[in-house]
Amino acid sequence: MVCQHERHLTRTRARARDVGGRLRRFGRWLGEPLPAPPARWQRGPFRDGAFSSPARSARLSTHLGMALAVAFGVCFTTGLLSHLAQHPPAGFDWPPRPVQFYRVTQGLHVATGLATVPLLAAKLWAVYPELFRWPPARDAAHAVERISVAMLVGAALFELVTGVLNVSLWYTPMPFYFPAAHYWTAWLAVGAILIHVGVKLPVIRDALRGHRAAELTTAVDGVPAAGGATRRDLLGAVAAAAGVITLSTVGQTVAPLSAISVLAPRRPRIGPQRLPVNTSALAAGVAGAAADASYTLELVGPARSVRLSLAELNALRQHTVRLPIACVEGWSADATWTGVRLRDLAALVGVDARHAEATVESLQRTGRRRSSVVAGPHLDDPLTLLAVRLHGEPLHPDHGYPCRLIAPNRPGVAQTKWVGRISFEERP
Numbered sequence: 377m378v379c380q381h382e383r384h385l386t387r388t389r390a391r392a393r394d395v396g397g398r399l400r401r402f403g404r405w406l407g408e409p410l411p412a413p414p415a416r417w418q419r420g421p422f423r424d425g426a427f428s429s430p431a432r433s434a435r436l437s438t439h440l441g442m443a444l445a446v447a448f449g450v451c452f453t454t455g456l457l458s459h460l461a462q463h464p465p466a467g468f469d470w471p472p473r474p475v476q477f478y479r480v481t482q483g484l485h486v487a488t489g490l491a492t493v494p495l496l497a498a499k500l501w502a503v504y505p506e507l508f509r510w511p512p513a514r515d516a517a518h519a520v521e522r523i524s525v526a527m528l529v530g531a532a533l534f535e536l537v538t539g540v541l542n543v544s545l546w547y548t549p550m551p552f553y554f555p556a557a558h559y560w561t562a563w564l565a566v567g568a569i570l571i572h573v574g575v576k577l578p579v580i581r582d583a584l585r586g587h588r589a590a591e592l593t594t595a596v597d598g599v600p601a602a603g604g605a606t607r608r609d610l611l612g613a614v615a616a617a618a619g620v621i622t623l624s625t626v627g628q629t630v631a632p633l634s635a636i637s638v639l640a641p642r643r644p645r646i647g648p649q650r651l652p653v654n655t656s657a658l659a660a661g662v663a664g665a666a667a668d669a670s671y672t673l674e675l676v677g678p679a680r681s682v683r684l685s686l687a688e689l690n691a692l693r694q695h696t697v698r699l700p701i702a703c704v705e706g707w708s709a710d711a712t713w714t715g716v717r718l719r720d721l722a723a724l725v726g727v728d729a730r731h732a733e734a735t736v737e738s739l740q741r742t743g744r745r746r747s748s749v750v751a752g753p754h755l756d757d758p759l760t761l762l763a764v765r766l767h768g769e770p771l772h773p774d775h776g777y778p779c780r781l782i783a784p785n786r787p788g789v790a791q792t793k794w795v796g797r798i799s800f801e802e803r804p
């Protein structure tokens with residue numbers, strides 16, 4: 377027995393030594409110099425001293441990197457919140473309060489994303505001479521690191537380009553489903569950033585301590601070595617560019633700044649009934665069905681169903697609320713809505729809103745935004761309405777006539793317009 381046990385131990389130890397040895401050999405192999413390419417290929421940008429701007433330095437790269445980390449951190453976190461609001465995992469209910477929460481987080485998401493554009497451009501300018509490092513890869517470890525940087529640059533550019541295209545409502549150059557691609561690439565970018573920061577930690581530490589040894593060029597801070605812009609000039613220009621971009625777009629969600637929001641595709645108070653429109657009735661193909669005088673709203677419950685004409689819907693108890701439309705594309709605007717509480721409609725078909733969920737369907741026949749689910753606390757919330765009026769007037773066709781969903785702290789995509797049917801299901 378004892379003998380067998382000892383033999384087992386010896387074998388295990390030998391195997392552990394074996395694995396350790398293999399890892400060490402792999403480590404040595406990773407660090408072994410790769411054969412250098414022929415010297416005659418070292419031309420053009422590959423020449424020593426091909427890049428001579430005194431503004432470029434490890435300090436500049438580090439400072440830009442830190443600004444990018446902050447902007448990307450805010451953008452990533454708010455993006456995750458938006459994902460959570462639109463795809464709540466089983467057992468989780470996105471809360472209906474604070475009423476303006478989604479509006480603020482999504483506004484921040486788009487604003488920080490847009491401000492990142494000049495930051496990333498400057499960062500790429502600061503480090504692109506690295507692309508022409510000679511030799512291209514010193515050893516296998518260096519080659520792996522360079523590939524991870526390529527991944528980082530690719531993912532960051534993809535996020536910014538698709539984000540800007542989406543904000544500008546220009547889907548043609550995106551032959552994929554934007555939210556899924558944008559979401560998964562964000563994880564790729566985060567992973568690559570963590571690897572990158574880990575690898576660069578010694579450089580970052582040196583640069584932050586102000587070690588001049590870490591500088592790529594011989595420029596003294598603020599004093600150009602051979603004329604041209606300094607690091608401070610460049611950081612100033614980048615900050616100014618980010619400021620201009622923010623000021624010329626943030627008015628799409630911060631109403632007092634809307635007058636100077638010349639680059640924002642949508643602005644509060646501009647549109648029918650002083651509210652921007654995402655999809656018009658014509659574009660959704662509902663202009664006919666929505667205007668039909670024989671329209672009825674269908675309420676479907678587990679035990680019975682009810683059909684209401686528009687006159688009957690208008691005769692139910694009405695409530696007026698002030699709630700924003702907060703589009704995922706970054707614009708948002710407050711408005712005054714009047715209509716029937718969704719929980720009162722649930723009661724009409726014998727459903728207790730505290731233990732139910734509703735699927736709200738549009739008269740629109742196709743499209744991803746034709747229906748939405750109102751779950752848990754949203755369904756029972758006194759602010760959740762099937763609205764028939766906007767600013768006291770019947771809804772404009774483009775805002776969802778004859779009726780539309782409006783609920784607190786909810787992404788615009790889930791505020792379904794031109795509602796034709798609501799199905800209630802009881803939840804345990």
Ligand SMILES: Nc1nc2c(c(=O)[nH]1)N[C@H]1C(S)=C(S)[C@@H](COP(=O)(O)O)O[C@H]1N2
Pocket residue numbers: 651652653654655660701702703704738740743745746747774775776788789790791792793794
């Ligand atoms: N049926 C339907 N409802 C919809 C949409 C849609 O395309 N179809 N767009 C949604 C989006 S993305 C937004 S931001 C809001 C905008 O509402 P508004 O056009 O009344 O401002 O409506 C939402 N409701």
Ligand SMILES: [Mo]
Pocket residue numbers: 654702703704705788789
């Ligand atoms: Mo939207």
